Amino acid sequence: MNLILRILITAILVLLIANLLPGVEVATFLTSVYVAIVLGLLNIFVKPIIVLFTLPVTVFTLGLFLLVINALLVLLCDNIVGGFNVNSFWTAMLFSIILSILQSIVYNLTSSEKD
DSSP states (O other): OHHHHHHHHHHHHHHHHHHHSTTEEEOOHHHHHHHHHHHHHHHHHTHHHHHHHTHHHHHHTTTTHHHHHHHHHHHHHHHHSTTEEEOOHHHHHHHHHHHHHHHHHHHHHHOOOOO
16 A cells, blocks of 8 residues: 555655656656656666666765666656656656655655654
8 A cells, every 4th residue: 555655645746746847747647656666776776787787886976876777767668658748857866855855854754754
């Protein structure tokens, strides 16, 4: 149930960011759900491999290269999901930064930790 809630929260955030950020377009809410699922799968399966291969660059840039990796994953998601369009690399980077910050805030607000 927690996974479905996280996917729906991410889909709502993707739709919200697409409405506020010029250069990002999402056709429907269902498309944003697909974007949330594909981004989740890319972060699980593809991102660790890319991070491993780019580890020296990531260490040299003190982790800032991870922003580039996240932007590339958003662009890859743009190619996979129809109805989701990101105009440029810089738009993808800004989209990924805003999405990460908002996900962090919303997940912390909705987490039900029992002490």
